[in-house]
Amino acid sequence: MIMVWMLRWMILVQVLSVTFLLCLTYPDKQNGNHCGPMCSKGEYITGHHTPLSTDRGIVNSRPVVNFYRLITSLKRGYSLTHALNIFHMLGFVHQESHRTQWDVLWAHESPFISGNLTNKVHHNQKVSQVPGMQQITHKAKLTTQGGLKYVPKSFLIPQQKLNFLEEVKKNKHKNRLWMQKNIEHRGNQVKKLQELDLNKESIIQEYISNPYLAQGRKMSLGIYVIVTSVDPLRVYIVDTKYVIRCTSKLYDPEDFTDPRTCITDGVDQSNAANFRLELEKGKDQITVKYKYKEDTGSNVVFAREGYDTYWIQSQLYDAVRDVFEQKWSSIKHYINPTRRDSFFCITRWDFVPDEDFNLHLLEANMSPNMPDAEHPFYVSFFTSTLYSLLRISGVGDIRKNNSTRPSYIIRDSDVMLNSIPSCYNSSNISCNNEEYLLCPQCMTKSQIEMLKALVFEHLNRHGVKRVFHTQRMDDFSSNNTQRVNTNLGSSFDLYHDWLSHKCQLDMYWCY
Numbered sequence: 001m002i003m004v005w006m007l008r009w010m011i012l013v014q015v016l017s018v019t020f021l022l023c024l025t026y027p028d029k030q031n032g033n034h035c036g037p038m039c040s041k042g043e044y045i046t047g048h049h050t051p052l053s054t055d056r057g058i059v060n061s062r063p064v065v066n067f068y069r070l071i072t073s074l075k076r077g078y079s080l081t082h083a084l085n086i087f088h089m090l091g092f093v094h095q096e097s098h099r100t101q102w103d104v105l106w107a108h109e110s111p112f113i114s115g116n117l118t119n120k121v122h123h124n125q126k127v128s129q130v131p132g133m134q135q136i137t138h139k140a141k142l143t144t145q146g147g148l149k150y151v152p153k154s155f156l157i158p159q160q161k162l163n164f165l166e167e168v169k170k171n172k173h174k175n176r177l178w179m180q181k182n183i184e185h186r187g188n189q190v191k192k193l194q195e196l197d198l199n200k201e202s203i204i205q206e207y208i209s210n211p212y213l214a215q216g217r218k219m220s221l222g223i224y225v226i227v228t229s230v231d232p233l234r235v236y237i238v239d240t241k242y243v244i245r246c247t248s249k250l251y252d253p254e255d256f257t258d259p260r261t262c263i264t265d266g267v268d269q270s271n272a273a274n275f276r277l278e279l280e281k282g283k284d285q286i287t288v289k290y291k292y293k294e295d296t297g298s299n300v301v302f303a304r305e306g307y308d309t310y311w312i313q314s315q316l317y318d319a320v321r322d323v324f325e326q327k328w329s330s331i332k333h334y335i336n337p338t339r340r341d342s343f344f345c346i347t348r349w350d351f352v353p354d355e356d357f358n359l360h361l362l363e364a365n366m367s368p369n370m371p372d373a374e375h376p377f378y379v380s381f382f383t384s385t386l387y388s389l390l391r392i393s394g395v396g397d398i399r400k401n402n403s404t405r406p407s408y409i410i411r412d413s414d415v416m417l418n419s420i421p422s423c424y425n426s427s428n429i430s431c432n433n434e435e436y437l438l439c440p441q442c443m444t445k446s447q448i449e450m451l452k453a454l455v456f457e458h459l460n461r462h463g464v465k466r467v468f469h470t471q472r473m474d475d476f477s478s479n480n481t482q483r484v485n486t487n488l489g490s491s492f493d494l495y496h497d498w499l500s501h502k503c504q505l506d507m508y509w510c511y
Contacts (some may be wrong), residue, residue, distance in 0.1 A: 063398045065092040068107035078108045078369050082379075086386045090396050103398050104128070108367040121342045126395050129367070130227050130345040132334030135327045137347060137366035140183065140203055147326055150319040150351075150361040152206040161198050168193060177207040177256065179263075188263050190256035207262075208360050209253070212353040214301075216250040220264040220362070221298075222350045223316055224385050226464060228393050228457055230335045230343075232450060232491035235324055236392065236457075236464040237317065238385050242298050243348065264352070307357045315359045320349065320467045323361070328488050341453065344393035346385070388462040396460070415451035416440045419501050438498055447494060454495055458509070465511050468496070 065087045067073070067080065074080065083106060087094070092104070105111060105127045112131050121127055135141050143154035155164040180196055181188045181203040190207050198204075211218045222243035226236040249260040256262050299309045335343075348368035351359040370382040390396040397409075423429070423439035431442035443451075502509035 062091055062093050063103040064095055064101070065104040065106055066095065066102040068105055068111050069109055073108045078367075080108075082370055082382050082386050086383065086390060090390065104395055110134070110366070121339055123339065123342060125342055126393065126398070127343050128345060130230060130331075130343045131336075132230070132331035133227070133345055133347070133366060135330045136323060136364050139181065139363055142323070142364060143205060143362075144203060148361070149322055150315070150359060152208065152360050152362075154203055154205040157202050157204055158199055164198070164204060177209045179205045179207045181205060188259070190259075190262050205362075208352050208354055210355045211251065212355055212357055213251055214244075214246060217246040217248075218251045218262060218264060218352075219244060219246045220350050220352050221359070222348045222368075223320075224368070225320055225347050225349055225364070225467070226344070226389055226392060227347075228344045229340060229453070230328070231332050231337070231340055231489055232454075232495055233324060233328055233468070233488050234454065234457065235320065235467040236461070237320060237467055238388060238463060239313075239465045241381055241385070241463075243381075244298055245350075302357070312353075312357060312359070316349075316351070317467055319351070319359060319361050323364075324467070325488065332489070344389070344395075346389050384463065388464050391460045391462045392457050392464060394456065394460075410452040410455050412448055412452075414455055415448055415498075417498065417501050419505055437494065438501065447491075450491060451495060451498060454498075468492075 067083075070080070084094075087104075087106075095102070103125060105121075105125070107127065107129050110129055111127065112129065140156050142148075143151050144156040144160060153167060155161070155167070157164065177190055177192060178196060179188055179190050180200070183201055183203065196204060213219070222245065224238040224241070224243075226238070228234045228236070245264045247261055247264055249258065252258075252261050299312075302312060303309050345366070346368070348365045350362045350365070352362055353359055370386075387396070417423070417438055420438060422435055423441075429436050429439060429441060431437070431439070436442050499509055
């Protein structure tokens with residue numbers, strides 16, 4: 001009971017503090033109310049989605065960010081402190097009104113459920129969610145449809161009950177444990193076969209019973225993945241920075257009744273805070289001793305224990321590539337081609353390593369929470385991650401006149417290649433021939449704009465790396481310009497070929 005009241009008090013304090021910050025900074029002159037419309041409304045819900053105009057009252061010279069369902073997000077425990085601070089640092093102001101005309105819509109919840117925002121958003125506006133990403137962030141859609149090599153065997157119950165029983169029969173010699181997961185992302189339990197409820201709506205997933213133990217505790221490793229475009233697909237990872245979560249009690253391979261010993265998600269993490277701090281700093285304070293950055297401390301620990309950190313990172317990149325290659329066509333179905341540059345998002349992907357440090361993907365979280373209270377050691381990490389997100393998505397460069405959009409600050413000549421001799425030495429160029437697709441005289445306006453966006457993001461990466469064309473140096477060597485075989489569309493193939501030529505001239509473009 002005490003814990004419940006403490007949780008309610010923490011939520012109330014956060015709501016009041018954020019409300020005070022917004023009210024103090026952005027008065028509502030029209031209504032003569034220093035606190036603004038949010039004081040009387042109690043909850044902010046974004047209004048219609050119209051392009052910016054000069055009629056913007058007290059903020060007509062600064063870009064506007066709107067927080068979708070702000071109070072609801074705070075009540076549900078989402079921390080917006082980092083986002084508020086970063087937007088303020090970038091010169092944004094916040095307005096809460098049904099008539100607000102915004103530059104950026106920051107949403108923890110999906111804003112696409114009510115109203116057709118996908119079609120109504122203006123091309124000069126940005127939304128921090130990507131339509132269709134539920135194909136990855138929805139637990140059942142990610143894990144139970146098969147074909148993903150890093151996801152443990154998973155079944156949607158009761159729909160896939162027969163498939164599950166067939167799997168058990170086929171591998172009856174294996175003494176496996178299973179995790180029964182609630183569809184609503186909470187209430188996970190580790191069970192033996194005979195303990196499973198095959199009539200309960202849930203997900204049954206093979207439990208990794210030989211986990212890597214960090215000082216005797218089971219651990220999960222989280223990475224942040226950024227999507228700035230679906231078609232062409234542009235995906236990035238916040239490189240070498242991990243969110244480490246661990247069980248608050250020592251792992252017991254004989255007892256799975258206590259989730260604090262065997263499940264890293266959804267348990268009280270406060271008891272494990274000191275351990276996470278110790279792990280991130282590295283054993284024997286090696287992070288301090290050798291002056292490693294705090295976010296690379298975990299890599300130092302893994303390397304010291306004999307694990308190949310390059311192997312760990314290559315698995316992370318390969319897992320993200322594999323998921324997007326499998327899910328891209330279903331995500332693309334939700335994207336309006338005329339609005340494809342308006343959406344971006346960040347997700348957290350959680351992996352569990354086994355004793356050989358083979359990684360197993362458990363879930364991808366939409367709009368992952370970044371609370372200071374739960375992870376005080378990660379404050380600078382979260383701030384840096386959000387800054388990277390806003391820079392690479394172009395949000396950090398938004399101004400009133402939109403003069404810093406890629407089409408304005410990247411020149412056509414910046415995307416033209418001079419490394420293709422056939423473009424300049426041949427008098428019979430056929431733009432229908434694949435050999436000439438990247439020649440200046442064959443590129444369309446939309447293709448040029450697409451490559452400008454790619455160049456813009458490359459110049460504003462700030463600590464993130466491309467998921468595709470990363471750690472595949474054999475694909476970019478001077479002796480190999482063969483295209484990686486994917487089914488990610490013609491636009492993706494075009495910019496893959498473009499990057500291949502750029503990489504041959506400068507290694508800076510290989511990552």
